[in-house]
Amino acid sequence: MSVYSFYIFDRHTECIYSKRWAQAAIQRNSATSALSNGDVAPATRKALTVEDDAKLIFGTVFSLRRIVRQLGGDDDSFLSYRTGEYKLHYFETPTQLKFVMLTDTRVGNMRTVLHQIWATLYVEYVVKNPLAPIEHPKGVGVSNQLFEGGLESFINTIFSPQS
Amino acid sequence: MADGLKRERGWSGSAPPFNTHTAKMVVFALLIINKAGGLIYNRTFSPGLQNLTSNDALILAGTFHGIHAISRSINPAPQPPPQPNARRPPTTGIESLESSHFRLTCFQTPTGVKFLLFTSPEQPNTDVVVRRCYELYGDFVVKNPFYSMEMPIRVEKFERALAGYLVRP
Numbered sequence: 001m002s003v004y005s006f007y008i009f010d011r012h013t014e015c016i017y018s019k020r021w022a023q024a025a026i027q028r029n030s031a032t033s034a035l036s037n038g039d040v041a042p043a044t045r046k047a048l049t050v051e052d053d054a055k056l057i058f059g060t061v062f063s064l065r066r067i068v069r070q071l072g073g074d075d076d077s078f079l080s081y082r083t084g085e086y087k088l089h090y091f092e093t094p095t096q097l098k099f100v101m102l103t104d105t106r107v108g109n110m111r112t113v114l115h116q117i118w119a120t121l122y123v124e125y126v127v128k129n130p131l132a133p134i135e136h137p138k139g140v141g142v143s144n145q146l147f148e149g150g151l152e153s154f155i156n157t158i159f160s161p162q163s
Numbered sequence: 164m165a166d167g168l169k170r171e172r173g174w175s176g177s178a179p180p181f182n183t184h185t186a187k188m189v190v191f192a193l194l195i196i197n198k199a200g201g202l203i204y205n206r207t208f209s210p211g212l213q214n215l216t217s218n219d220a221l222i223l224a225g226t227f228h229g230i231h232a233i234s235r236s237i238n239p240a241p242q243p244p245p246q247p248n249a250r251r252p253p254t255t256g257i258e259s260l261e262s263s264h265f266r267l268t269c270f271q272t273p274t275g276v277k278f279l280l281f282t283s284p285e286q287p288n289t290d291v292v293v294r295r296c297y298e299l300y301g302d303f304v305v306k307n308p309f310y311s312m313e314m315p316i317r318v319e320k321f322e323r324a325l326a327g328y329l330v331r332p
Contacts, residue, residue, distance in 0.1 A: 053237055053239075060270050064230060071215070072263070078266075081234070083255050086239055
């Protein structure tokens with residue numbers, strides 16, 4: 001079980017937070033600390049930057065969400081999709097904040113986990129932060145130390161490095 | 164976990180239209196998309212999904228065709244180490260999609276035809292079902308000398324074989 005990346009999109013379709021995890025093996029070899037930003041691109045990356053990826057992922061999720069609404073009715077919600085290589089998990093709050101996580105295919109339902117990240121980390125450390133702006137253009141106020149640290153340790157408890 | 168899942172599903176809004184306990188395992192619909200993204204077959208087997216106009220179904224097929232291609236390019240997984248004298252395994256696009264009301268299983272044939280099977284989330288072995296639909300397509304559509312490839316499928320025997328396989332009495 002491993003996690004590849006995590007994105008938050010606001011209701012203006014902007015990516016306000018993104019984080020990528022390098023593969024566990026690479027991380028252990030290079031002996032980076034747990035809090036270093038996981039911005040190391042996997043070897044497969046050539047042309048796509050992190051921003052390009054975020055835009056593609058938003059577009060995918062947006063279209064799939066519309067397809068699901070169209071087919072299942074207005075109270076249907078898109079949960080996840082799986083390809084041969086990875087799995088994308090999706091969670092949307094009532095305020096149209098979108099949480100997206102990419103993991104490997106063996107991971108089960110992550111909707112509760114994304115809900116937890118929203119309720120216990122995002123709301124506590126970003127929404128309740130008096131210094132953070134109400135909207136987060138270009139991700140201002142989201143990537144504070146408490147949120148990053150909380151996210152890192154929360155993900156580490158779910159995807160322990162041994163497994 | 165199943166209990167939590169149900170609570171999660173109920174959380175996002177009003178209750179689903181059918182009870183997840185008693186919901187039958189059903190196949191809702193089958194769509195076939197040709198390699199250019201055009202819808203060549205669209206049939207509903209049992210009610211459960213919203214009715215689509217034929218125009219909407221065409222748009223849906225085209226959109227899905229595009230997303231399928233994008234989902235291949237955003238693959239974050241590391242490539243397996245290259246084997247000598249072995250072709251690189253092609254990355255697959257979306258294979259299955261889950262929503263709170265249905266599950267979509269997509270099977271892409273080596274020639275690029277996509278089979279989209281809409282089932283209830285409880286339906287097991289959807290990959291086997293969709294492969295069987297591919298077999299029926301091969302037997303009754305491709306082997307039909309009057310069928311021209313990439314065109315909408317209007318083959319009566321195919322209709323009957325699919326109905327015999329997918330419609331539960």
